Amino acid sequence: MPKIHPLSDVKSSHIGKDTRVWQYAVVFDGAVIGENCNICAHTLIEKGVTVGNNVTVKSGVYLWEGTVIADDVFIGPNATFTNDAMPRSKIYPEKFSGITVKRGASIGANATILPGVTIGTEAMVGAGAVVVVDVPDRAVVVGNPAKVIRYVNK
Template identity: 80%
Template sequence: MPKIHPLADVKSTNIGKDTRVWQYSVIFEGAVIGENCNVCAHTLIENGVSVGNNVTIKSGVFLWEGTVVADDVFIGPNATFTNDAKPRSKVYPKSFSGITIKRGASIGANATILPGVVVGEDAMIGAGAVVVSDIPDGAVVVGNPAKIIRYLTK
């Protein structure tokens, strides 16, 4: 059974056992969150978002429709996800371009990820990076725009 703080607004019934949801988090009805996750305070998870098992979502993170987060992912504080490539006020696309974060990836604090990007397995995005294109498995990226500085080895 998940542990949900009484000050969280959680509508989804698809939250795995041993997942912790902290105060002031908002989770929409259509969101799916796996087991043993930690969803920190001041977060939002929209309909159509899928979060795997053993995921940490730090404070200030909003996951928008179409986002897919695999198992064992770390999302640092205030990391920014986007899903609309041509945002305009009161103009809504027929579908959103979600972001895919593959297993074991880590996203640093204040990183920004543009719509449609795929972050590879075990990749690492440095704090404050602006990710404008796909990141290969095991790559470490930093900067604006994010550039590969090395690859992690196991």
């Protein structure tokens, strides 16, 4: 069974065993969260989001509709995910452009990921980076806009 803090607001019934959801987290109906995840305090996971197994979502992270997080991903505190390339008040796109984070990737604190971007397998996004294009597998990116500075060796 998942461990859900009584001060969280969890509407989804699709939360895997041994997942922990901490206080003040909000999980919408229609969100899917895998097993053995750690969903920290002050997070939001919207409907239409899929989170794999063994994922850590640190405090201050909001995952918007269309986002797909694979297994073994780390998302640092206050990382910002977006899903609307042309946001306007009360004007919504026909379909939101989700972000895909592939297996084993890590996203540093305060990184910003723009809509439609894919973060590759085992890639690393540095703290504060602004990711505007896809990140290749095993790449390390930093800066604004984020640029590849090296690749992670196995």
